[in-house]
Amino acid sequence: MTADCPSLLLVDDDATFREVLTRALTRRGYKVSSAANVAAALLLAEQNPPEYAVVDLKMPGATGLQLVARLKQLDEHTRIVMLTGYASIATAIEAIKLGATHYLAKPAEVDEIIMALQRGGGDTNVELPPRPPSVERMEWEHIQRVLSENDNNISATARALNMHRRTLQRKLAKRPVRQ
The missing domain is CATH 3.40.50.2300 (Response regulator)
Incomplete structure (x- = not known):
């Protein structure tokens, strides 16, 4: 079988x-x-x-x-x-x-x-969000993008964001904010 x-x-x-x-x-x-x-x-x-x-x-x-x-x-x-x-x-x-x-x-x-x-392709009928994402969600997205650009290197990402490394680690330890 x-x-x-x-x-x-x-x-x-x-x-x-x-x-x-x-x-x-x-x-x-x-x-x-x-x-x-x-x-x-x-x-x-x-x-x-x-x-x-x-x-x-x-x-x-x-x-x-x-x-x-x-x-x-x-x-x-x-x-x-x-x-x-x-x-x-x-x-x-x-x-x-x-x-x-x-x-x-x-x-x-x-x-x-x-x-x-x-599923083979995209869905043209996908629901669009009724309102723009929250500031918290946009911050999460931005951090993730910069983290990706820095090959997931926390220290380099913290420097790029002009943020203390520990602050960044605390933000990353949280679950992403729902949209």
């Missing part, structure tokens, strides 16, 4: 989340391989490039963005969903540029992840 199932690589450093999502995706007909970090995921992907991948953005060591780029090098047809609790416009744009098919903010339902994996 699993020979006919599409292969899916699940990469997330949260063991409980990874386990629950692995079971849910397996029940929905995927042959799931999972890894806790980019290095372990690459070992699996290099042996057998997956048809689908669900990749967390922020993990210890290399980021999910680096994994997205490498997965696309291994097989340009791999459909990748970037899944993150640290969603920002900057990382969404980078993920798509690097080859992710879709980008979802955690928490995401299993059905939402599967729909993102299977």
Whole structure:
């Protein structure tokens, strides 16, 4: 039965989340391989490039963005969903540029992840926000963009933002402000 199932690589450093999502995706007909970090995921992907991948953005060591780029090098047809609790416009744009098919903010339902994996293109009927983002949300987005430009180097980002490093670390430790 699993020979006919599409292969899916699940990469997330949260063991409980990874386990629950692995079971849910397996029940929905995927042959799931999972890894806790980019290095372990690459070992699996290099042996057998997956048809689908669900990749967390922020993990210890290399980021999910680096994994997205490498997965696309291994097989340009791999459909990748970037899944993150640290969603920002900057990382969404980078993920798509690097080859992710879709980008979802955690928490995401299993059905939402599967729909993102299977959907081919954009959605012209997506709802536009009724009002502009809050100042707090814009600050979060700006910090994420500058952090990305500085290759996730906290000290360099703090200097670029003219902000004390500890202040930046406190801001980064918080969850992103909802839109």
